[in-house]
Amino acid sequence: IIVILPLLLSLQEKLNEIVDQIRTGREEETKRNKQLFHGTPVTTEKKAQSDAELFEITKRQMKEKEEAGTNKLSGKQLFETDHNLDTSDIQFLEDAGNNVEVDESLFQEMDDLELEGDEDGPGYSPADPESDSGD
Template sequence: MTDYVEEQRNELEAMESIYPDSFTVLSEDPTSFTITVTSEAGDNCQTVEATFKFTYVEKYPDEPPLWEIHSQENLEDGDLEDVLTLLQQQAEENLGMVMIFTLVTAVQDKLNEIVDVMKYKQEEEQQRREREAEEAEKGAFHGTVVTIENFLLWKAAFELEMAELRKKTQKEEDQAGKHKLTGKQLFERDHNLDTSDIQFLEDAGNNVEVDESLFQDIEDLDLDEDDPDFDPLEMGSDDD
């Protein structure tokens, strides 16, 4: 007949010896204790941690102990579910043998895997950011790659813009033409226009000064009007 109490007592002493800094007895009837499991340190000394509360049932180890997550750090809900599923599997595989050390070791390995996944995700995120920065830098120097699709889109937008511009220009020209006055409209607006030019010429004529010294007296000119070769224009050109 299995002495459950003796097996439980022996395992309890072994756990206290193996995990002196993370093992704590909570009660003796029923026997309940906690063990804190911490992963190995990842990048930037990041770790994940979980404290498990185990309670012996009367027929342990022929029946699995009770367990629950007492506290945790840096573990997501999905990770906690995975850990609890792992404990259930390990307990079923080790029925009939004391199993706390086996359970804790399995959890330790799982937490290390979780840290490795976190490290991989961080590296992947860093590489993604570097790729985006590199692509942005290339785009700044080389501009957008021209393809048939984006060229046709640009062409359609450009032609639409030009059509709108021509339409606006034509409208402005039409409006300007409407406001331009005809000669008749100008005359009707200012009745003095018909006499203003004449008045200007008269005023200008009255103010013209003639230098008589520039002209010779007609009597001083030796002109032979009876000469058939007489040409006053030619004489003028000779004087020049």
């Protein structure tokens, strides 16, 4: 027993050191995680500075695009600037000789359609509040 007691005490000390190291490591990891998720508080000055920086970056990028000649207009911008686009589809059809075929079998009369949930009756149209069939 006398030989085993010092051995057990040294083993207990070593285990206590290992447990303390593990506990310290976990506490440090928890602190790091809290710092990551906490971040820095946003003040009005920081927000204004960030907005100004973002504006400058966007302005610089737009200027670079213009200088590179890759400034493409959106569809809306093209439509607003080129009024020939208003009639381009009509012109295309006229150039094709109006050889557009329409398969009328793809269309049905609205009365023939059976819609689920048609609680308002056959004469009801949501676009026309006067068409309420319940009156």
